[in-house]
Amino acid sequence: MNNKSVSLNSSPPPQDGGSGTVDHELVITSTFGTLLSVVYVLGVSGNVYTLVVMCHSIRFATSMYISIINLALADLLYLSTIPFVVSTYFLKDWYFGDVGCRILLSLDLLTMHASIFTLTVMCTERYLAVTKPLDTVRRSKSYRKALAWGVWLLSLVLTVPMMVMVAQTTKDTPDGGVKRICAPTWAPLVYKVYLTVLFGTSIMAPGLVIGYLYVKLARTYLESQRNSAVSRSGKRSPKQKVLIMIFTIVMVFWACFLPFWVWQLLSLYRTEPLKLASQTHTCINYLVASLTYSNSCINPFLYTLLTKNYREYLKNRHRSFYRYTSSFKQRPPSLYSWGRSASSSNQFEFNSETLAMGTLK
Template structure:
């Protein structure tokens, strides 16, 4: 594919979202020099920097509040804590992605390349898996309320163990990407980029990795909590019909709504990313400047999910709102 040069500017970096549209997943197969690159070269670092600053500040505040305030040590907040840690971990390494974009090559070596791409994929899987666990927990809470039964096994300690198991599962899922992550050297100009380097036949391996991510990072978790929330609504509806008692008290209902909204925002941010995978795998989509621009928008939207959750907690949960207010008052005193 012929490259189009932009006077006075290096060719733009083809990130992994753009590689979705490559027939092999190799950067050298793509035309990564859209005529609007001069704008992208400035806009993307600004967007990523805002996501990094807001996400790091908000998630660090959530982590601090849950660890500091005794009243915040609940089962749901344990899962929120781990979700915030996952988001914080991603925003911590985002400046390296910004540096790669601005430099237009990878100067950080093979080891850091593996670390960054691994964390990038942790971001894909960890959020959705912790939200799935939170959905299971909400379903069990609703079920116990409907049946008027206690849940002695639902403890803060149990939530810690489950969170550790989720991290181990995500590490195992991401391990293949860690193995294949490496520095690619363009034979034409010697430019280094951090990318997934698959063995031959590369197109087959690349498509397999996309299907792997789609199934484990989207299809299975989304199916799980869709089923859970459908069953939850069904049980609540039946209880309203058969009993005058409220299905959930005010506090439990508020937490359930918060989990549902956080889940909905996560789906809003990540669904375009996974839909783009389906489009890339099922169609012969030509890599045009418009496609590249859309791919960067989709990537930015998925990144933005890492900084939105703290605002949702503050807006939907009284305890978080009071904790945020107390923390701000203490910092201004």
């Protein structure tokens, strides 16, 4: 498949059987194996910490918290495949059976789609919070949880074909031995179509949606802040910082996964095989795999900055709300009662989200 372990196992064997080639292979494998091990330790530690902190606030079920929990969970599941991949790097064989093939490669696709779909939901929620704030406030806790489950269900549906078509097979090695690999069992054309669809669902379609939303948001902010004090001061508002951090997480995702997809699709659509040395081919396989895993290692640091900016954003909203309502206390009772009823739908969100952020301090 397009995946790390299959790319590793299906890479061309060394053309030279001398000790120099073996030494180079060992250096390459040791380097990337060590790198992935470091990524595993850092990524698991960071995402576990993120989950622990976020779960303290899950009872408030704001959309941001639920999305970050989904992202951290997807990263943890993705990182859990590293020990299997590293052991395969060193052993040059697959020892985890047919079930291991299906689970490992399916987890890759499942977590990749869950991450990008969750990021798309986050961008959509922020867009609606700006353009339709009252509708955003009315969304219930059950709606947000159902949306999170829907993201995982859709990701699972896209992953099921991989579970079905991948199986453990064997191939002969130049030295007369037998090597076990994970390989697709479908016809090459069907397999190519399936991978193309996965590229569209994990990169192209979410990219178009997120790009459209951010263009619309940029126009909205330019219009609303053209003559505002925030615009004149040259400082970014907390709400802008939240959107910038979400956009940063999206860009890091693409930077880590796009080279992997380009490398896989290139091998699928080229009419002639790439004329690369064995060590070069292996290095590229290892490099694109390491990039995808590094995304799960970088994300916890971005989540920390995101929640910090989000906490600042909510704190300012909380203060603005009370400045707004306190102004009615100096007006006639009829006007004050109207203002209180008009803003009552927002008060619950401000209070609950601010209390939720208090647990993160």
